[in-house]
Amino acid sequence: MKLLLENAHIEGIRYYEAYRKHGGYRSVEKALKMTPDEIVEEVKKSGLRGRGGAGFPTGMKWSFLAKPEGVPRHLVCNADESEPGTFKDRYLMEFLPHLLIEGLIVSSFALGSNATYIYIRGEYAWIPDILEQAIAEAKNNGWLGKNIQNSGFDCEIYVQRGGGAYICGEETALIESLEGKRGNPRIKPPFPAVQGLWMRPTVVNNVETLAAVVPIINMGGEEYGKLGVGRSTGTKLMSACGNLNKPGVYEIPFDLTVEEFIFSDEYCGGIPNGKRLKACIPGGSSVPILPANLLLKDAKGNTRQMNYESLAEGGFATGSMLGSGGFIVLDEDQCVVRHTMSLARFYNHESCGQCSPCREGTGWMYKILKSIEYGKGRMEDIDLLWDIQRRIEGNTICPLGDAAAWPVAAAIRHFRDEFEWHVLHPEEAQTRNYGLAHYADPREVVAG
Amino acid sequence: MADNIKVTIDNITIEVPMGTTILEAARKIGGDVAPPTMCYYSKLKGSGGKCRTCLVEVSKGSEKDPRPMPKLVASCRTGVMDGMEVKSMTSEKVIDARKGVTEFLLLNHPLDCPVCDQAGECDLQNLGYDHGNAGTRYDYDRRAFEPEDIGPYIQLHMNRCIMCFRCVFTADQLTDTREHGILDRGDHARISTCISKALDNDFIGNVIDVCPVGALTDKTFRFKNRVWFTKPVDAHRNCSNPKCCGEVRLWMRGEEVFRVTARKDEWGEVANASNGETGWICNECRFEKKETKDWVIEGPTKVNRHSVIAQGHYAGKVGTAKQPVLIDKVIGKAPKLTLDIHDVSGVNKPSYHLDQIEGPAHSDDFK
Ligand SMILES: Cc1cc2nc3c(=O)[nH]c(=O)nc-3n(C[C@H](O)[C@H](O)[C@H](O)COP(=O)(O)O)c2cc1C
Ligand code: SF4
Ligand code: SF4
Ligand code: FES
Numbered sequence: 001m002k003l004l005l006e007n008a009h010i011e012g013i014r015y016y017e018a019y020r021k022h023g024g025y026r027s028v029e030k031a032l033k034m035t036p037d038e039i040v041e042e043v044k045k046s047g048l049r050g051r052g053g054a055g056f057p058t059g060m061k062w063s064f065l066a067k068p069e070g071v072p073r074h075l076v077c078n079a080d081e082s083e084p085g086t087f088k089d090r091y092l093m094e095f096l097p098h099l100l101i102e103g104l105i106v107s108s109f110a111l112g113s114n115a116t117y118i119y120i121r122g123e124y125a126w127i128p129d130i131l132e133q134a135i136a137e138a139k140n141n142g143w144l145g146k147n148i149q150n151s152g153f154d155c156e157i158y159v160q161r162g163g164g165a166y167i168c169g170e171e172t173a174l175i176e177s178l179e180g181k182r183g184n185p186r187i188k189p190p191f192p193a194v195q196g197l198w199m200r201p202t203v204v205n206n207v208e209t210l211a212a213v214v215p216i217i218n219m220g221g222e223e224y225g226k227l228g229v230g231r232s233t234g235t236k237l238m239s240a241c242g243n244l245n246k247p248g249v250y251e252i253p254f255d256l257t258v259e260e261f262i263f264s265d266e267y268c269g270g271i272p273n274g275k276r277l278k279a280c281i282p283g284g285s286s287v288p289i290l291p292a293n294l295l296l297k298d299a300k301g302n303t304r305q306m307n308y309e310s311l312a313e314g315g316f317a318t319g320s321m322l323g324s325g326g327f328i329v330l331d332e333d334q335c336v337v338r339h340t341m342s343l344a345r346f347y348n349h350e351s352c353g354q355c356s357p358c359r360e361g362t363g364w365m366y367k368i369l370k371s372i373e374y375g376k377g378r379m380e381d382i383d384l385l386w387d388i389q390r391r392i393e394g395n396t397i398c399p400l401g402d403a404a405a406w407p408v409a410a411a412i413r414h415f416r417d418e419f420e421w422h423v424l425h426p427e428e429a430q431t432r433n434y435g436l437a438h439y440a441d442p443r444e445v446v447a448g
Numbered sequence: 449m450a451d452n453i454k455v456t457i458d459n460i461t462i463e464v465p466m467g468t469t470i471l472e473a474a475r476k477i478g479g480d481v482a483p484p485t486m487c488y489y490s491k492l493k494g495s496g497g498k499c500r501t502c503l504v505e506v507s508k509g510s511e512k513d514p515r516p517m518p519k520l521v522a523s524c525r526t527g528v529m530d531g532m533e534v535k536s537m538t539s540e541k542v543i544d545a546r547k548g549v550t551e552f553l554l555l556n557h558p559l560d561c562p563v564c565d566q567a568g569e570c571d572l573q574n575l576g577y578d579h580g581n582a583g584t585r586y587d588y589d590r591r592a593f594e595p596e597d598i599g600p601y602i603q604l605h606m607n608r609c610i611m612c613f614r615c616v617f618t619a620d621q622l623t624d625t626r627e628h629g630i631l632d633r634g635d636h637a638r639i640s641t642c643i644s645k646a647l648d649n650d651f652i653g654n655v656i657d658v659c660p661v662g663a664l665t666d667k668t669f670r671f672k673n674r675v676w677f678t679k680p681v682d683a684h685r686n687c688s689n690p691k692c693c694g695e696v697r698l699w700m701r702g703e704e705v706f707r708v709t710a711r712k713d714e715w716g717e718v719a720n721a722s723n724g725e726t727g728w729i730c731n732e733c734r735f736e737k738k739e740t741k742d743w744v745i746e747g748p749t750k751v752n753r754h755s756v757i758a759q760g761h762y763a764g765k766v767g768t769a770k771q772p773v774l775i776d777k778v779i780g781k782a783p784k785l786t787l788d789i790h791d792v793s794g795v796n797k798p799s800y801h802l803d804q805i806e807g808p809a810h811s812d813d814f815k
Binding site: 182187350352353354357363391396397 | 522
């Protein structure tokens with residue numbers, strides 16, 4: 001069942017006419033007849049969890065928002081989507097801009113935000129125009145501006161382009177950047193819910209999270225909560241890429257198995273050229289990589305499903321995370337060392353440089369990985385890498401440090417033999433890849 | 449006071465007012481319980497949280513919520529709660545993390561102590577001796593920048609900068625216009641003025657005092673002497689600048705004034721002046737008044753006996769630590785050793801042992 005992308009293929013759905021004709025803005029009509037607290041209650045009942053990566057329950061986050069007398073509050077939509085492998089928000093904004101605007105209006109009403117911001121990744125250069133057009137259309141039709149639909153509620157939505165820094169997706173760095181400052185994460189506390197944008201109470205939510213508010217209001221929180229598995233409710237957008245026949249953005253039910261997602265024709269259609277599955281990063285570049293044998297089934301032998309709990313089964317030792325839904329698949333021809341190196345380069349480049357473990361550690365890890373990849377590694381470098389990531393993790397200001405440490409830790413944990421092979425066969429490693437070894441796809445599938 | 453709450457750090461309990469940070473509470477206990485700090489500066493608003501050397505373990509959150517905190521926290525930016533229990537040097541995790549941070553900070557640091565003017569009063573040098581390993585595990589090129597003259601008085605050695613942000617806060621909070629800041633990000637971030645513009649604000653000289661390393665140094669002092677050969681003397685003058693306290697420290701050799709700085713407290717921060725305000729000094733006092741006749745001399749500075757500068761038997765010590773009590777309490781961990789710069793520095797290796805010299809060390813002693 002699709003809740004977000006149901007109408008994505010209708011012609012002209014990007015524009016107001018078609019969007020409204022197919023039931024658009026119904027949730028605003030319904031919400032304006034409710035009280036803000038009732039809306040927060042519905043979102044709580046729905047069990048919706050943040051789609052930006054951490055999976056924090058949205059209703060709970062909203063109820064933490066401080067409401068001091070006479071101080072404006074803000075809702076900020078996090079559209080900075082820069083995690084390698086993640087491109088679901090882009091799809092939503094590009095093809096269904098009104099769905100996001102609709103979700104923003106309802107959420108702004110629920111939180112009492114009269115000025116709501118969309119902070120969008122700088123490289124998404126063409127999307128602000130699409131959003132601004134949608135905002136203008138919504139305004140012309142009385143869904144934005146003063147006294148929306150005679151409810152007495154005023155709301156404006158502003159689009160702000162970022163400068164193209166991954167770190168500005170971290171909510172407090174985003175707030176700093178919105179304020180026109182250098183995008184350095186703030187030291188918490190205070191949390192944004194108490195002192196956020198311009199030191200006012202602020203909620204920062206992901207694009208997909210805010211879009212999901214629309215079906216929640218339309219169908220009721222309780223109905224939404226019945227979809228899915230356990231604490232993973234509703235549906236999730238996945239952006240699949242890598243060695244797949246049909247990479248792209250899919251809306252999935254949470255009871256879908258990982259195997260089905262990769263191999264079925266309804267979703268990614270298997271791996272091209274008859275290659276076998278080697279490994280996968282299921283939730284965006286920051287989450288631990290899993291070898292095929294731990295991806296399709298967890299360590300206890302249960303079939304893995306595409307939801308928060310099942311992917312995390314086994315903790316970091318044998319599990320991973322759903323994260324932001326950036327699903328990256330590696331086939332047998334991919335080199336884990338090279339892959340880890342390019343992620344390390346990314347985090348080295350994107351570290352804001354405020355705190356020493358992340359600033360210095362990310363560069364160090366990248367240099368070591370580069371030397372291993374290019375045949376200059378030593379055995380002790382592998383242990384050194386482990387030591388470095390261990391001392392970054394948990395010791396930094398913001399989770400970027402953890403995000404840089406986890407991929408390296410997981411790669412060494414699961415693919416240590418491949419690192420050692422690189423060190424022992426520096427010349428051969430320049431000419432061929434290590435291949436599959438024991439972590440092969442247990443089903444021995446050769447997809448067509 | 450009714451508002452006082454109890455906090456226990458390394459098994460020593462102390463009462464502090466609500467709103468105190470763990471670090472300030474630990475400093476009240478004093479000695480080695482106080483975590484090392486490279487970025488926090490109590491006199492600069494918003495400072496701290498960045499270097500991560502002051503990480504501590506909170507083994508009990510508070511009386512109300514005794515759960516331990518899941519991660520180590522930056523003690524300089526974490527407030528105490530009633531009944532909180534903190535482990536600083538009694539925690540293996542903390543010791544390991546500090547070792548890590550020290551290694552990270554030294555990674556791109558040039559280790560040019562022999563030619564650095566900060567040697568002997570460098571926080572990073574001290575941190576390295578207390579928490580570092582001998583040798584480095586890093587064998588790649590270090591970040592390299594050319595030294596930059598920023599204005600007539602100050603030289604910037606970006607290679608040595610540890611990105612503590614103190615100088616940025618100082619310029620923000622002390623001077624009318626900030627002319628420098630941080631450009632770029634990550635390990636290629638650097639302190640700079642946009643186009644090597646001069647920093648020529650009345651109070652900009654204070655960035656030299658807050659800089660924990662030798663990244664910002666006094667051009668009027670450069671290479672003239674080693675700090676431990678000069679003798680610190682407290683002095684004051686009637687400065688015409690209303691914002692300047694005029695209370696300084698002169699670094700002298702014989703009758704010659706080599707350098708003028710603000711006075712520092714036991715934590716290496718600019719101390720409060722007699723009027724109770726932070727004792728920042730103006731550029732004129734710092735850079736232009738280099739003769740004894742400019743000053744009313746008050747007498748020799750009392751120096752912490754751990755300091756390198758104190759190698760030559762100075763009177764007294766500023767610290768409040770009760771060392772003997774401490775050793776009993778912190779499960780046998782000895783307090784930090786008095787370091788001897790001459791054992792580690794490549795230059796200045798006199799055959800004399802400093803503690804055999806009577807009175808303050810003087811360069812004449814090393815001829
Ligand atoms: C380095 C870093 C980058 C992040 N980038 C994004 C991002 O691009 N988009 C996003 O929605 N959340 C991102 N987050 C997570 C946000 O900090 C925040 O948790 C999220 O926007 C909350 O929204 P949610 O509760 O709806 O998930 C990032 C976090 C970190 C630490
Ligand atoms: S962890 Fe990295 S990105 Fe986050 S504040 Fe520290 S240096 Fe900046
Ligand atoms: S120049 Fe000195 S004070 Fe400024 S950030 Fe670097 S180390 Fe800190
Ligand atoms: S002194 Fe606390 S983080 Fe630097």
